[in-house]
Amino acid sequence: MPKFRFTFLILALIAGLLASMTFAVMVGSVGITPRIIWEVLFSKLGLLTETNASRAQSIIIWEIRFPRVVLAAIVGAALSISGAAIQALVRNSIADPYILGVSSGASVGATSVILLDAFSALGIYALSFAAFLGAIVAVIIVFLLARVNGRISVIRLLLAGIAISMVLSAITNLMLMMSKQQGGIQAVMYWMLGSLAGAKWSTIGIPFFTFLLVFILLSLNYRQLNALLLGEETAATLGINLDRFRIFIIIFVSLLTGVVVSVSGSIGFVGLIIPHLVRMLIGSNYKVVIPISALIGAIFLVWADMVARVVIAPAEMPIGIITAVCGSPFFIWMLRRQRYSFGDGE
Template sequence: MTRLRFTLLIGALLAGLLVSMTFAVMVGSVGITPSIIWEVLFSKIGLPVEATASKAQNIIIWEIRLPRIILAAIVGAALAISGAAIQALVRNPIADPYILGVSSGASVGATMVILLGAFSFLGTYALSFAAFLGAILAVVIVFLLARVNGRTSVIRLLLAGIAISMVFSAITNFMLMTSKQQGGIQAVMHWMLGSLAGAKWSTIGIPFFTFLLVFLLLLLNYRQLNALLLGEELATTLGINLDRFRIFIILVVSLLTGVVVASSGSIGFVGLIIPHLVRMIVGSNYKFVLPISALMGAVFLVWADMVARMAIAPEEMPIGIITAVCGGPFFIWMLRRRRYSFGDGE
């Protein structure tokens, strides 16, 4: 891919993300014009503008809609780059960020808070903390099971991830089955399908800076990710310490995915389909795949969240249903394409 084409694509996606976020702020039970949105935004960052927005419009835009839409963009970008990194790690086109048990571990933590009142002393942060703790615990167990004689096998990693996901899912289901709190059960199911309804400015900082850190770390190691696609033998001949690099990828992806799941619940298919779509457009060079995946993931989830808010208004549909409805057919179509194979950019 040429540098000019890459620059144009980045510019188009950035413009698309900006337009998508503006449109997403406009949509809702209270209609708001773009001029009011940008007026409120400029006034909040200290730029001199003529104040025409009402107090209610200020609150709706700044306190309710904008944090949610920014979190959607962060979560979409984070899941997309995590999926791209995991697919390179295991050289498997159907791998996603949840393959290490992150989602099922987070679900156990969230269920314990909602149904059993665990970590109640943390107040509004209890759910996020417990979900993150459960996600990291699952990854640690998977990693320890996959490590034999000081080495980490990709096959053992995948099998351990499947096994631990089943165990943690069984724990979650047991708590749901034995609970008599109908409202709590519904809240758990809603969380497990993904929701950005709880987004606030105070909850955006950690996901944003974690995403930024992991994105930069992965981008700095794009050559190693490219080498992983070529096979273990060639990667070793290029001087890459495979075991150490695998541990690095597992750690940073698990950290990012755990933080994201703690903020938004489990949102499927983003980390699975976006990297595929990107490779079809730009090829398999991770120097291009990572930034394009981040932007496409952000745009995709902003629109998915918008549809989730509008589909059954005034109720809200879990965003995971929207991503599954979009992602499932796309993935089936991709599998039916005879020319497509992992990493060839076709």
């Protein structure tokens, strides 16, 4: 992609993301204008001394809506770049960030907190900690099972991920079946479908900095990701230590996905669909796939969360339902599009 076109696309997507976030903050039972939103934002950042916003508007914007919209953007971007990296790692276009058992492991951790009151000493952080711990333990097990004679087998990685996910899902279902807490069961099901309702400024810092770290690392290693698409022999010929790079991808993508799932629940299709869409638009060069996937993923999830908030208002629909409704038809259309194949931009 020409540098001018890439720069223009990045700037357009950034503008689109800012516009989407502004509109998402506006949507709700209390009407708020864009001017008020930006006045409150600038005042909180110390760039403006006076605003026309009332105290109630300031609280709604800064304490309730803005953290949720920012978290939606972070989660969407994180899942998108994780999906892109995993698809390059396994050279499989239907791989997603949850293929390593992250989602199932997080579900076990979250269910143990909601139904069994595990890690109660951690208070409000118990759910996030247990979900993250479950996700990381699942990935470690999958990683150990995938090693053959000290090397990582991609086939074994996929099979181990499927097997561990099934076992952990069975454990979650067993806890649900044995529980008599109707409210707890509903809470678990709601969490497993994804929700950003618990977004607070205190929950955004770790996901943001983890995303920033992994984004930078993946961007710096775009040549290795490109080489993986060409096959193991070609990548090895280019001087890439495949085992070391695979471990690098597994560790950091799992870390990012685990952190994200711990605060948002399991939100499907984002890490699967967005990388596909980006490759169809701009090709498979990961130098541009990573940043554009992040921006499109952020925009997509901001809009999905906004729809989840208003479609059955005043109640709230799990965001995973929205992403599945949007993602499934696109995926089916993509499969029917014969010109598309993994590894090219057509």
